[in-house]
Amino acid sequence: MNEHANFRGIGINPAQKVDDGSYIGGGACTPDLSNEVTDGGSVAPRNGLKSPSNLDVTAGAAQQTDAAPVVHDGAIFTPIGGGKVGREGAPSITGDMDGVTVMKNLGLTPIQGEKFAHQARVSSPQMDDILGLGWPVLDHGFVRVVDYMGNEGAIVQAARVSYGIGTQSVYEDRGLLRYLMRHRHSSPFEMCEIKFHIKLPIFIARQWIRHRMASVNEYSARYSILANEFYLPAPEHIATQSKSNKQGRGERVAPEVALEVIDLLKADAERNYKNYEDMINPEGDKQLARELARINLTLNTYTEWYWKIDLHNLLHFLRLRVDGHAQFEIRAYAEVILKILMAWAPNVHEAWEDYAFYAHTFSRQEMSVVRLITEIAVNAGLTRPEVLDMARENGLSSREVRIFADAVFSDPKMVTA
Ligand SMILES: Cc1cc2nc3c(=O)[nH]c(=O)nc-3n(C[C@H](O)[C@H](O)[C@H](O)COP(=O)(O)OP(=O)(O)OC[C@H]3O[C@@H](n4cnc5c(N)ncnc54)[C@H](O)[C@@H]3O)c2cc1C
Numbered sequence: 001m002n003e004h005a006n007f008r009g010i011g012i013n014p015a016q017k018v019d020d021g022s023y024i025g026g027g028a029c030t031p032d033l034s035n036e037v038t039d040g041g042s043v044a045p046r047n048g049l050k051s052p053s054n055l056d057v058t059a060g061a062a063q064q065t066d067a068a069p070v071v072h073d074g075a076i077f078t079p080i081g082g083g084k085v086g087r088e089g090a091p092s093i094t095g096d097m098d099g100v101t102v103m104k105n106l107g108l109t110p111i112q113g114e115k116f117a118h119q120a121r122v123s124s125p126q127m128d129d130i131l132g133l134g135w136p137v138l139d140h141g142f143v144r145v146v147d148y149m150g151n152e153g154a155i156v157q158a159a160r161v162s163y164g165i166g167t168q169s170v171y172e173d174r175g176l177l178r179y180l181m182r183h184r185h186s187s188p189f190e191m192c193e194i195k196f197h198i199k200l201p202i203f204i205a206r207q208w209i210r211h212r213m214a215s216v217n218e219y220s221a222r223y224s225i226l227a228n229e230f231y232l233p234a235p236e237h238i239a240t241q242s243k244s245n246k247q248g249r250g251e252r253v254a255p256e257v258a259l260e261v262i263d264l265l266k267a268d269a270e271r272n273y274k275n276y277e278d279m280i281n282p283e284g285d286k287q288l289a290r291e292l293a294r295i296n297l298t299l300n301t302y303t304e305w306y307w308k309i310d311l312h313n314l315l316h317f318l319r320l321r322v323d324g325h326a327q328f329e330i331r332a333y334a335e336v337i338l339k340i341l342m343a344w345a346p347n348v349h350e351a352w353e354d355y356a357f358y359a360h361t362f363s364r365q366e367m368s369v370v371r372l373i374t375e376i377a378v379n380a381g382l383t384r385p386e387v388l389d390m391a392r393e394n395g396l397s398s399r400e401v402r403i404f405a406d407a408v409f410s411d412p413k414m415v416t417a
Contacts, residue, residue, distance in 0.1 A: 190312045192311035192344075193310045201230070230298060235255060237328055238258040276296060372410075
């Protein structure tokens with residue numbers, strides 16, 4: 001089965017690449033990242049992206065057993081000892097030894113070595129399939145999965161360490177994931193990590209960077225020259241200030257006004273970029289430092305970064321940024337990442353939707369109102385079993401039905417299951 005086709009099936013397609021390394025529809029002057037791999041790696045494509053035609057090569061990386069090189073993140077990897085992959089040219093410390101023997105030779109004897117030695121690194125075929133591919137966002141942006149660690153099995157495995165191996169059969173994996181999510185056990189989700197390469201306008205980067213529980217490395221505009229690429233909203237996204245929400249957009253403007261706005265934004269960005277080029281021109285009369293010259297650039301100029309985050313904090317990011325209150329432009333990125341989450345951890349995604357994204361926490365006062373409503377309904381003839389049946393029909397587990405009953409029935413006689 002073509003897993004990549006599956007991924008397409010949930011609604012996003014990999015970015016198309018053209019020969020010069022820039023996206024179809026992308027502007028000129030994509031930053032040259034070809035030197036991002038220097039230690040024995042091959043030269044990366046100009047924008048750091050791998051073409052979908054390389055997909056099959058990378059997709060095989062997880063199962064690689066022969067000596068064929070693997071293209072991954074712009075570098076060539078060749079299998080070394082035991083079918084593992086390592087950077088070409090790097091000395092192999094393992095030779096033909098298996099990992100346990102290597103650790104032993106280094107003076108480390110694994111605890112319960114026999115028990116765990118057979119456990120391979122967990123992986124997700126869906127994620128292996130999309131590693132390195134870029135997904136277009138806005139007019140010149142993208143989200144690219146560089147690497148990931150763990151899968152749903154890793155979360156379950158970590159959680160079961162807390163419960164002890166003897167209780168393994170108590171929960172089905174999906175049930176355990178739902179239990180963890182419902183009860184906000186966050187550390188098992190932190191066992192999974194994901195690393196993205198993201199290209200985004202600076203005004204969105206400013207919102208994004210507020211999510212502190214992540215690791216970031218950004219393209220340096222002190223060191224390198226920023227590309228002449230800036231975000232221009234599509235006409236349908238150009239709207240007036242909302243009257244009800246001070247942080248949002250209201251009505252769409254008339255088409256001719258939208259075009260006028262786009263022209264204005266474009267002219268400002270182009271003029272400022274021209275001045276920037278003039279200030280940094282090594283042949284010019286100013287020869288200004290890049291760190292100074294950049295300060296006149298418009299906020300819609302694109303930047304790039306690597307962004308690594310664990311799954312718990314990624315879910316937090318998504319809850320805030322997929323939400324309708326988030327600005328459209330950051331939501332566009334969050335929605336692509338959401339699709340990637342669905343491919344990576346579908347049961348986690350489902351549990352997150354049920355217990356976080358579409359869920360609400362009621363205050364004490366709000367709970368009083370809910371209980372009042374239930375009481376009125378019960379006084380009007382709705383029976384307790386009917387309410388509990390409704391809860392079951394809406395997908396609550398038996399345990400959840402009991403918790404729900406405890407919460408919504410004010411009469412103690414009505415609470416006990
Ligand atoms: C719709 C929307 C509108 C916003 N508007 C504004 C605005 O007008 N102005 C503005 O300044 N910001 C605004 N923000 C940003 C917002 O206030 C948060 O900074 C941002 O959403 C990151 O959330 P976070 O701090 O929970 O995430 P992270 O920084 O990723 O942190 C995740 C969690 O880790 C914990 N944590 C992280 N750092 C610490 C710490 N130092 N101490 C203790 N716990 C910590 C917290 O539990 C936190 O929730 C807005 C965000 C949204 C989604």
